[in-house]
Amino acid sequence: xxxxxxxPKFLVESLSVxxxxxxxxxxxxxxQIPRNAITVLFGPAGGGKSTLxxxxxxxxxxxxxxxxxxxxxxxxxxxxxxxxDLVALRRRVGMVFxxxxxxxxxxxxxxxYGLELAGERRRRNLDRAIxxxxxxxxxxxxxxxxxxxxxxxxxxxxxQRLCLARVLAQQPEVILMDEPTSGLDPISTAKVExxxxxxxxxxxxxxxxxxxxxxxxxxxxxGFLYQGDLIEWGEGKNLFIAPKVKRTEDYVTGRxx
Numbered sequence: 001x002x003x004x005x006x007x008p009k010f011l012v013e014s015l016s017v018x019x020x021x022x023x024x025x026x027x028x029x030x031x032q033i034p035r036n037a038i039t040v041l042f043g044p045a046g047g048g049k050s051t052l053x054x055x056x057x058x059x060x061x062x063x064x065x066x067x068x069x070x071x072x073x074x075x076x077x078x079x080x081x082x083x084x085d086l087v088a089l090r091r092r093v094g095m096v097f098x099x100x101x102x103x104x105x106x107x108x109x110x111x112x113y114g115l116e117l118a119g120e121r122r123r124r125n126l127d128r129a130i131x132x133x134x135x136x137x138x139x140x141x142x143x144x145x146x147x148x149x150x151x152x153x154x155x156x157x158x159x160q161r162l163c164l165a166r167v168l169a170q171q172p173e174v175i176l177m178d179e180p181t182s183g184l185d186p187i188s189t190a191k192v193e194x195x196x197x198x199x200x201x202x203x204x205x206x207x208x209x210x211x212x213x214x215x216x217x218x219x220x221x222x223g224f225l226y227q228g229d230l231i232e233w234g235e236g237k238n239l240f241i242a243p244k245v246k247r248t249e250d251y252v253t254g255r256x257x
Contacts, residue, residue, distance in 0.1 A: 006034075008032035008034055009033050009035045009074065009075065009173070009204040010032070010072060010073065010174075011032055011071075012029055012030055012031050012033070012071070012072050014028050014030055014069070014070035014071070015029040015052075015055065015070035015071070015072060016068070017051050017052075017066065017067070018068075019066055020063065020064065026051055026052055027228045027229050028070070029052065029229075029230050030070075033221075034204070034220070036200055036202070036204060037204065037220035037221060038197075038200050038219060038220045039204075039219070039223070040207055040208075040209055040218055040219035040223070041206065041208050041225060042209055042212060042215040042223070043225040043231075043251065044226065044251070047228065049208045049225045050208055053176050053208050054176075056074075056079075056174065057089055057174075058079065058086055058090075061086070091118075091170060091172065092172055092174065093174040094174070094175050095177075096160075096163050096164050096167055096175065096177045096178070096180050097180070098178050098179040098180060099183065100159035100162070103151065104150075105151060106148050106149060106151065107146060108130060111129065111134070111166055114166065114169065114170050115129055118170075129171075130147065130169065132169070133168040133169035136168045136198070137164045137195050138161060138191050138192075138198075142158065155188070156185075157191065160180060160188070161191065161192060161195065164180070172203070173203070174203065174204045174205075175199075175206070176207075179209065180207070181210055189214075193218060196218065212240075212254075215240070216252070218236075219237075219240065220236055221233075221235055221236060222234065222236045222239045224247075224252075232244060232245045232247075232248040240252055
């Protein structure tokens with residue numbers, strides 16, 4: 001198991017997030033996100049887990065007037081600095097949303113669109129990115145002969161894995177995932193989870209799962225958030241089997257209320 005305290009990818013120190021309506025979505029959060037592991041953020045709705053997830057690539061900034069206090073260090077650099085290049089940050093920290101949103105293009109064009117926007121025109125490099133991304137998302141065997149077909153013709157599970165592959169083609173350092181399997185059937189969900197286990201050796205993955213069961217299956221590290229507070233943080237195998245805080249125990253055992 002990776003030690004979260006040793007050279008973490010993200011170091012969060014006393015983070016609070018305020019929305020324009022005066023709501024404080026996160027209260028004084030501190031934690032360390034380890035490299036090359038799956039970190040799960042879980043808890044009831046409204047607990048702040050999606051806000052924390054979106055802080056890692058500053059997507060909360062899309063709500064005008066959002067204010068931060070504290071620090072969020074990515075490889076030692078505070079990403080809450082007002083002068084930070086957000087485009088560069090979001091290339092390093094990619095995002096996969098709950099609902100797959102393939103572009104109205106072919107599978108191939110979905111995979112190369114971002115790279116071409118960044119200036120990549122060499123066919124060899126684009127072809128390699130397509131294959132490597134689809135392989136990592138466990139989609140290559142299904143789509144290698146269908147790259148010129150429209151992405152919207154794919155099944156929902158395939159579309160979600162395409163969105164993951166599209167992020168991987170950008171070669172980010174971190175992948176954020178907000179309930180990425182909430183609309184998928186069990187077989188497609190299992191394929192996405194298997195893909196995450198296979199790629200975590202190369203990427204840092206932070207996920208808000210759609211259920212406690214998924215959280216327990218995936219978590220190398222986990223944080224339980226409730227009403228904006230980080231209630232408990234630790235290794236997944238310990239937190240889900242022997243939580244130290246009663247509120248966490250009640251939630252993971254279904255007695256929460």
